[in-house]
């Protein structure tokens with residue numbers, strides 16, 4: 057019996073919320089997967105927790121008074137560090153990101169987005185578009201370029217003198233999609249600016265008010281100053297140093313041994329909890345085991361959600377079914393709701409980024425559809441593990457996928473070897489053309505495991 061998933065149901069409790077995920081699922085990830093897979097190895101070897109802990113212990117020592125010069129020099133590595141010392145300016149360029157650092161005074165003219173650094177050398181010009189997705193040319197075109205002039209050029213007159221360095225970045229890009237907002241802006245911003253302990257000014261290019269509405273709380277945990285919108289504040293601002301662009305460590309990744317060093321996913325999650333006032337840090341603080349089932353409404357739907365819910369309730373879970381319908385970008389509300397859950401269940405999609413708000417020891421269950429294995433593991437599975445969240449993968453059988461009907465038999469090439477399809481066609485088939493009817497008997501085993509993980513999760 058084919059039934060539309062219900063609008064929104066809260067079962068077994070008096071909780072009645074009307075929730076919609078703040079998402080426009082633009083699943084542009086797919087286009088790059090194949091290249092990514094070949095070139096990119098970051099998550100499966102995320103740093104073990106023990107090394108992370110060591111890194112944290114360093115903090116109080118640095119608490120003293122690390123000079124601005126020393127802080128800025130931590131943002132570049134190797135030869136670039138020497139270069140920064142010698143010339144006052146260096147850029148660190150990687151496949152996905154580029155960021156430039158000046159440890160000398162800079163003047164930022166927000167009318168032209170020109171950064172001027174005085175020196176007695178002939179003028180050198182560097183132009184970068186400060187966004188953590190340098191490999192995506194189409195997207196990069198939407199990011200306003202910043203021109204950096206270093207040399208014996210005429211300096212604009214300072215209209216505002218700031219005590220602390222500036223960090224210039226953009227809220228263009230894939231804003232509107234929670235995965236990309238967090239992956240390409242929020243985490244890189246945390247990596248790049250946490251070390252300044254809020255003594256830093258943000259210049260947000262391509263200023264997007266909806267981005268700020270959503271992440272305002274998090275941003276104000278990183279800077280104690282009002283964010284400068286260059287298109288509204290057309291003036292010359294002077295700073296003792298600057299960073300243009302943000303450092304990126306990989307998808308939903310924080311690598312504590314990469315620069316600036318010492319920051320892991322655990323610190324990021326702690327930061328989110330603190331800045332967004334999330335209540336639970338560990339799953340054992342949640343009295344009744346609670347599942348959030350993320351209900352997708354157009355693509356990658358779970359067709360028998362009701363049966364799933366009944367089974368989970370029978371196991372003793374309280375179940376929240378959250379449907380994303382229209383856009384409510386109330387991330388604060390949604391984050392606190394996820395944070396009050398012990399288990400988060402959903403099919404592959406940007407909404408799973410919200411696993412970031414789960415308490416430690418909680419469980420992420422991803423329904424892994426045909427052809428999406430790599431993306432499922434790379435974007436949400438491996439990051440979950442690096443967060444201190446248990447990750448359970450429910451790999452569907454061809455019988456559970458709507459694609460069985462499309463291709464007729466379970467040993468069809470496009471079922472057994474999704475890579476046989478070209479990328480664009482694959483995207484249409486696996487990402488946009490697939491729903492699942494879950495085998496309740498089999499899924500029950502996964503939920504039993506989830507229950508035992510959250511019941512006996514040690515602090």
Ligand SMILES: *[C@@H]1O[C@H](CO)[C@@H](O)[C@H](O)[C@H]1NC(C)=O
Pocket residue numbers: 176177
């Ligand atoms: C530039 O200034 C530095 C010191 O500030 C000096 O050592 C160097 O000789 C100067 N170079 C030129 C080309 O004037």
Ligand SMILES: *[C@@H]1O[C@H](CO)[C@@H](O)[C@H](O)[C@H]1NC(C)=O
Pocket residue numbers: 176177178179208209
């Ligand atoms: C800037 O420096 C270069 C090289 O040292 C020199 O040739 C040029 O005259 C200088 N220009 C100005 C405006 O000082």
Ligand SMILES: *[C@@H]1O[C@H](CO)[C@@H](O)[C@H](O)[C@H]1NC(C)=O
Pocket residue numbers: 216284288289290291
């Ligand atoms: C521009 O920024 C400065 C300092 O950040 C602030 O004092 C000033 O009020 C701003 N001006 C406008 C027009 O927003």
Ligand SMILES: *[C@@H]1O[C@H](CO)[C@@H](O)[C@H](O)[C@H]1NC(C)=O
Pocket residue numbers: 097098099101102103306311312313314315
């Ligand atoms: C973390 O960064 C270090 C230093 O750049 C690098 O050697 C290591 O491979 C990175 N680890 C991961 C998992 O990316």
Ligand SMILES: *[C@@H]1O[C@H](CO)[C@@H](O)[C@H](O)[C@H]1NC(C)=O
Pocket residue numbers: 455495496497498
């Ligand atoms: C569901 O899974 C169970 C356990 O793996 C299996 O025995 C059963 O045949 C499956 N049911 C269907 C309808 O495929």
